[in-house]
Amino acid sequence: MSDHKPVLNKGGTLSAEASHEPGKWNWRSYRIELDSSKKGSAWWIPIVSVLLALVVCGIFIAANGMNPFPVYKKMFTGAFGTSYGLTETLVKTIPLLLCGLGVAIAYRISVWNIGAEGQFAAGAMAATAVTIYFPNMPGILVIPAMIVFSIAAGGIWGLLTAIPRTYFQVNELVTSLMLNYVALLAMDYFVFGPWKDPKGMNFPGTPMFTDAQSLPVLGDTRLHLGLLFGLIAIVLYGFFIKYTRWGYELRLIGANSEAAKNAGIRISRHILLVMLISGGLAGLAGMAEVSGVTHRLMYGISPGYGYTAIIVAWLAKLHPIGLVVSSFLFGGLIVGGYSVQTIGLPSSISEMLQGAILFFLIAGGTVSKFRLRRIR
Amino acid sequence: MNESYSVEMRQIVKQFGTVVANDFVDFRAKPGQIHALLGENGAGKSTMMCMLSGVYRPTSGEIFIHGEPAKIRSPKDAMQLGVGMVFQNFRLVQTLTAAENIVLGEKSSFWRGAKWMSNKQQEIEAIAEHFGLSFPVNRPIWQLSVGEQQRVEIVKTLYRGANLIILDEPTSVLTPGEAEQLFATLQHMKAEGKTVILTTHKLKEVMAASDHISVMRKGKLIHSMGKTDTNERELAKLMVGKELGESRPFLPRPQGRRLLEVQQVDVYADHGRKSLDHISLHVNEGEIVGVAGVAGNGQKELAEVLTGLRSWKKGTIYFNGKALKNGSVRAAIESGIAHVPENRMKSGLAGSLGIVDNLLFKSYRTKERSRFGFLRIGANRSWSQSLVEQFDVKTPGLETPVQQLSGGNQQKLLFAREVHQEPLLMVAVHPTQGLDVGATEGVHRLMAEMRDEGKSVLLISEDLDEVIQLSDRIVVIYNGQIAAEVTREEADREKIGMYMAGLQDAEEEAG
Numbered sequence: 001m002s003d004h005k006p007v008l009n010k011g012g013t014l015s016a017e018a019s020h021e022p023g024k025w026n027w028r029s030y031r032i033e034l035d036s037s038k039k040g041s042a043w044w045i046p047i048v049s050v051l052l053a054l055v056v057c058g059i060f061i062a063a064n065g066m067n068p069f070p071v072y073k074k075m076f077t078g079a080f081g082t083s084y085g086l087t088e089t090l091v092k093t094i095p096l097l098l099c100g101l102g103v104a105i106a107y108r109i110s111v112w113n114i115g116a117e118g119q120f121a122a123g124a125m126a127a128t129a130v131t132i133y134f135p136n137m138p139g140i141l142v143i144p145a146m147i148v149f150s151i152a153a154g155g156i157w158g159l160l161t162a163i164p165r166t167y168f169q170v171n172e173l174v175t176s177l178m179l180n181y182v183a184l185l186a187m188d189y190f191v192f193g194p195w196k197d198p199k200g201m202n203f204p205g206t207p208m209f210t211d212a213q214s215l216p217v218l219g220d221t222r223l224h225l226g227l228l229f230g231l232i233a234i235v236l237y238g239f240f241i242k243y244t245r246w247g248y249e250l251r252l253i254g255a256n257s258e259a260a261k262n263a264g265i266r267i268s269r270h271i272l273l274v275m276l277i278s279g280g281l282a283g284l285a286g287m288a289e290v291s292g293v294t295h296r297l298m299y300g301i302s303p304g305y306g307y308t309a310i311i312v313a314w315l316a317k318l319h320p321i322g323l324v325v326s327s328f329l330f331g332g333l334i335v336g337g338y339s340v341q342t343i344g345l346p347s348s349i350s351e352m353l354q355g356a357i358l359f360f361l362i363a364g365g366t367v368s369k370f371r372l373r374r375i376r
Numbered sequence: 377m378n379e380s381y382s383v384e385m386r387q388i389v390k391q392f393g394t395v396v397a398n399d400f401v402d403f404r405a406k407p408g409q410i411h412a413l414l415g416e417n418g419a420g421k422s423t424m425m426c427m428l429s430g431v432y433r434p435t436s437g438e439i440f441i442h443g444e445p446a447k448i449r450s451p452k453d454a455m456q457l458g459v460g461m462v463f464q465n466f467r468l469v470q471t472l473t474a475a476e477n478i479v480l481g482e483k484s485s486f487w488r489g490a491k492w493m494s495n496k497q498q499e500i501e502a503i504a505e506h507f508g509l510s511f512p513v514n515r516p517i518w519q520l521s522v523g524e525q526q527r528v529e530i531v532k533t534l535y536r537g538a539n540l541i542i543l544d545e546p547t548s549v550l551t552p553g554e555a556e557q558l559f560a561t562l563q564h565m566k567a568e569g570k571t572v573i574l575t576t577h578k579l580k581e582v583m584a585a586s587d588h589i590s591v592m593r594k595g596k597l598i599h600s601m602g603k604t605d606t607n608e609r610e611l612a613k614l615m616v617g618k619e620l621g622e623s624r625p626f627l628p629r630p631q632g633r634r635l636l637e638v639q640q641v642d643v644y645a646d647h648g649r650k651s652l653d654h655i656s657l658h659v660n661e662g663e664i665v666g667v668a669g670v671a672g673n674g675q676k677e678l679a680e681v682l683t684g685l686r687s688w689k690k691g692t693i694y695f696n697g698k699a700l701k702n703g704s705v706r707a708a709i710e711s712g713i714a715h716v717p718e719n720r721m722k723s724g725l726a727g728s729l730g731i732v733d734n735l736l737f738k739s740y741r742t743k744e745r746s747r748f749g750f751l752r753i754g755a756n757r758s759w760s761q762s763l764v765e766q767f768d769v770k771t772p773g774l775e776t777p778v779q780q781l782s783g784g785n786q787q788k789l790l791f792a793r794e795v796h797q798e799p800l801l802m803v804a805v806h807p808t809q810g811l812d813v814g815a816t817e818g819v820h821r822l823m824a825e826m827r828d829e830g831k832s833v834l835l836i837s838e839d840l841d842e843v844i845q846l847s848d849r850i851v852v853i854y855n856g857q858i859a860a861e862v863t864r865e866e867a868d869r870e871k872i873g874m875y876m877a878g879l880q881d882a883e884e885e886a887g
Binding site for chain 2: 242243244245246248251252255256258259260261262263264
């Protein structure tokens with residue numbers, strides 16, 4: 001048995017002295033202490049976080065002289081109330097679902113990939129490169145080639161983070177974030193420079209894709225085949241995690257990496273593979289966006305899907321079905337944000353809500369590790 | 377009450393949950409005294425001192441400082457009473473300078489004046505010089521050696537006006553030269569009339585540095601005496617106790633063939649320190665070999681090397697007639713080495729995963745448990761169920777996160793997994809740590825059963841009773857080397873205790 005090493009914050013980082021008057025209620029007779037048996041991942045945290053975010057943002061809306069209830073109602077009907085709104089929400093769901101799944105896989109083994117935005121851009125660029133450099137490729141090959149190139153580009157962008165992390169202990173938060181700017185600026189270079197549409201009247205974008213280069217859409221909506229990519233990826237993820245050896249290894253690393261080492265699992269290899277997949281999914285999202293929605297690569301193609309994906313993954317608690325629900329919710333939040341513009345509010349309300357949700361999610365994870373205990 | 381004691385702790389009891397760390401301990405020390413608190417790891421020395429310095433509060437008992445009853449509720453209270461403690465792992469801010477660390481937390485007005493810091497530095501330098509504790513006051517802590525950092529900690533207590541200074545295992549991080557220097561400093565403090573208490577398990581230091589010695593064992597204070605009234609032999613005896621292990625329940629067996637042979641192996645710990653030094657040992661089939669030793673003498677590294685978690689530099693290890701692959705966990709698992717790690721929740725089990733996933737750890741690659749990369753979910757469930765029943769693991773269900781099980785059931789689960797692998801050798805590190813009596817017995821029985829089936833166990837434990845009770849052969853590890861080897865028939869607590877404490881001449885003295 002080891003000696004009891006003193007731990008300064010053991011039992012009560014926020015302790016107050018015990019009151020010695022029994023029976024009388026006194027805040028000092030309670031203390032908040034870390035309960036090591038709790039893991040800070042209660043199921044109710046995502047739900048409470050969303051509700052609290054709505055309350056806090058409601059206060060801001062009220063402070064702007066609006067009644068928050070009609071505003072939320074407007075957002076809700078804008079996003080989910082009409083068939084147009086619903087398909088638009090689904091269109092926004094696609095990149096969130098793919099990017100969110102990508103980061104969720106990395107988070108499973110505690111690799112903090114915040115580079116989905118850059119990996120998304122890398123995939124979008126690779127898909128566009130196919131249309132620029134192989135304009136005469138036979139129609140049946142174009143879409144598969146765009147898919148393969150975009151996944152490869154996103155995956156390589158992910159590896160640029162994973163390799164330094166694995167071999168040189170470089171913090172992946174820093175590299176993945178920095179690589180976002182590299183990818184986004186590279187994209188700006190292409191759309192303002194060599195790939196700019198000569199007939200585009202100086203608009204920073206490539207020429208429009210041909211029909212063979214575009215993903216099929218549903219009827220006359222903008223909803224495209226990318227939704228299927230997302231759903232297939234989710235099903236595969238759920239299946240692999242639960243039923244395969246590889247998924248088991250990921251679960252083990254995520255739950256306790258020390259123990260995983262004891263089981264003979266080489267963690268560094270897993271980090272490389274997982275970042276390849278994580279980046280590849282974000283890259284595929286980039287392809288789906290250019291080929292399915294905008295039909296060209298253009299300036300400002302992502303309203304921050306890669307960053308919103310981080311919140312999507314946390315809200316889903318990395319669970320496959322949760323990912324579908326939360327990406328749909330956040331897709332709706334983006335569309336709802338556009339619809340409140342008609343009543344004179346900025347669409348950044350949806351960004352405010354996103355930020356508030358993430359704030360409460362993270363706070364909830366920490367707060368629920370503590371408990372209130374009465375001192376006798 | 378005797379006024380001449382600077383500190384008096386009376387009838388101190390400290391419980392952590394159901395574990396009693398201190399059991400009605402009386403402890404007192406006088407000013408101008410270097411008082412050594414001697415005991416094995418887990419004897420309760422540090423807990424006692426943490427109560428004196430306000431880190432813990434006693435469950436019951438009283439503390440008197442200079443004859444006055446004292447309520448020590450926090451390290452701040454202790455500081456006001458003149459009690460300062462130097463912890464084993466230092467409490468310093470790495471990026472601040474030594475002087476900044478020492479004045480940290482000091483109350484003063486918002487604007488302290490331009491000269492404030494340089495005045496403080498001079499003050500600190502004066503204290504340091506007075507006690508012979510030199511270190512560069514203006515350098516950030518991370519640039520200082522471990523010995524210098526310790527001096528900063530000591531000066532910190534002195535600067536804050538401590539006249540009762542507690543040093544917890546002070547020499548565990550020091551080189552012999554630095555230790556000498558530390559002892560000289562302690563003499564200085566003693567001459568100033570300060571009370572110095574040091575906790576240690578090293579007998580030689582106790583005899584070299586202290587005036588008065590109190591020995592603790594298993595939460596109790598066994599004996600307290602002046603240095604001149606005792607000797608190393610008696611202290612070793614007091615430290616490890618005299619009571620023999622319970623009657624040994626199994627019969628001597630014929631020795632099987634040699635299973636594990638470690639030859640002249642060198643291993644370096646994380647910070648480049650040599651932790652195993654040309655170590656050689658062997659384990660035969662059908663025997664339990666106990667490795668006795670005080671923590672930090674290379675046991676951890678020995679277990680890690682055998683289970684593939686750490687690679688070795690020189691020498692060879694043969695296992696089951698073949699050379700063991702260096703640093704490969706999977707090779708170790710596949711050649712039949714099971715591992716019960718030191719801290720089951722840290723590295724043995726995944727707390728948030730269920731029973732099935734935790735049982736699959738070592739076997740999920742076998743074709744019984746998975747096929748073509750897919751886990752055989754149904755088969756694995758019924759297999760887990762049968763193991764749970766066979767090993768009597770009490771759990772609400774197969775999906776219950778194992779962190780919700782009791783320590784004893786967690787350990788049973790871990791043993792179920794490791795034993796089911798049908799290993800040839802089990803490396804068990806502190807397998808009964810933190811378990812109650814019943815669970816401990818169960819674990820002992822499992823290891824005895826393995827042995828009776830012709831398997832081998834390398835039992836690494838700090839609990840000498842456990843080692844003596846179970847082992848067919850005992851090796852004592854000291855400073856990364858095997859200091860002694862005794863068979864169960866020759867096993868003698870006293871002698872083993874002296875080897876554990878590094879008294880190499882024990883043999884001659886005893887003989």
